[in-house]
Amino acid sequence: xxxxxxxxxxxxxxxxxxxxxxxxxxxxxxxxxxxxxxxxxxxxxxxxxxxxxxxxxxxxxxxxxxxxxxxxxxxxxxxxxxxxxxxxxxxxxxxxxxxxxxxxxxxxxxxxxxxxxxxxxxxxxxxxxxxxxxxxxxxxxxxxxxxxxxxxxxxxxxxxxxxxxxxxxxxxxxxxxxxxxxxxxxxxxxxxxxxxxxxxxxxxxxxxxxxxxxxxxxxxxxxxxxxxxxxx
Numbered sequence: 001x002x003x004x005x006x007x008x009x010x011x012x013x014x015x016x017x018x019x020x021x022x023x024x025x026x027x028x029x030x031x032x033x034x035x036x037x038x039x040x041x042x043x044x045x046x047x048x049x050x051x052x053x054x055x056x057x058x059x060x061x062x063x064x065x066x067x068x069x070x071x072x073x074x075x076x077x078x079x080x081x082x083x084x085x086x087x088x089x090x091x092x093x094x095x096x097x098x099x100x101x102x103x104x105x106x107x108x109x110x111x112x113x114x115x116x117x118x119x120x121x122x123x124x125x126x127x128x129x130x131x132x133x134x135x136x137x138x139x140x141x142x143x144x145x146x147x148x149x150x151x152x153x154x155x156x157x158x159x160x161x162x163x164x165x166x167x168x169x170x171x172x173x174x175x176x177x178x179x180x181x182x183x184x185x186x187x188x189x190x191x192x193x194x195x196x197x198x199x200x201x202x203x204x205x206x207x208x209x210x211x212x213x214x215x216x217x218x219x220x221x222x223x224x225x226x227x228x229x230x231x232x
Contacts, residue, residue: 030083031209034076037093038208041072056123063116070108070153071101076212077157096157103156103164107171111149118142147186148175154185154219159226170226178222188214 039046045065052058078096082088118138125135152171155162162170175182192211196203 026083026088027213028206030080030088031206031213033088033090033209034079034083034093034212035206035209037079037090038072038076041075041097042068045069054119054123056120059116059119059123063112066112066115067105067108070104070149071097073208073212074100074104074153074156076208077153077216078160080209080212081157081216100156100160103167104153106164107152107156107168108149111145111152114145115142118145143186147182150185150189150215151175151182151219151222154215155223158216158219158223174222174226178225181218181222184218185215188218 042065045062045068048058048062048065052061054062075093075097078100079088079090079093082092082096118141121138122135122142125138148171151174152167155167155171155174159167159170189211192214193203193207196207196210
């Protein structure tokens with residue numbers, strides 16, 4: 001008798017457990033699908049990474065292939081954010097890519113110039129071991145530029161109503177006010193990449209998507225700070 005009375009409660013708990021496990025499965029699917037979509041929009045870059053070495057002669061090709069990274073990465077962030085909240089269909093990625101193409105690309109171009117100059121300097125200095133200070137300076141500028149760009153994409157993805165000027169200004173303000181969180185974004189990418197590289201198949205199938213989820217989680221308190229203190 002007591003067993004029959006408790007049966008609905010047991011069934012309810014089992015349903016909650018099943019729903020919990022299915023939510024994890026959905027995240028795995030969204031991460032895989034997001035990673036796949038990202039690389040489909042960056043096939044030239046993928047081809048170069050698999051077939052060529054980065055050197056002065058091939059650097060212009062790599063820089064050109066990096067152009068679609070900005071809208072694709074922004075679309076991936078929006079897709080994963082929307083997948084968590086309501087919709088995880090590829091249509092979200094495609095719409096975000098189209099709508100935020102200009103926003104992400106215009107913010108990416110100045111950073112790409114800095115990346116190109118620093119990369120060229122590092123490649124030139126690779127054969128010179130005496131000027132270590134100059135190497136470290138270029139490496140530092142490269143990291144700062146990449147970190148600024150990554151967080152700009154996060155601003156565009158999490159505050160879609162902002163104009164390009166407003167997004168850039170907010171990113172610059174938060175870069176100063178929340179510098180530790182901002183630099184953590186770069187550390188998340190490097191550490192996640194190194195860990196996933198231990199199992200290359202995981203890196204290939206889930207790498208970009210998983211890193212994007214971690215970046216969104218890290219960036220959430222930053223946007224909460226911006227909203228609470230009316231940073232704009």
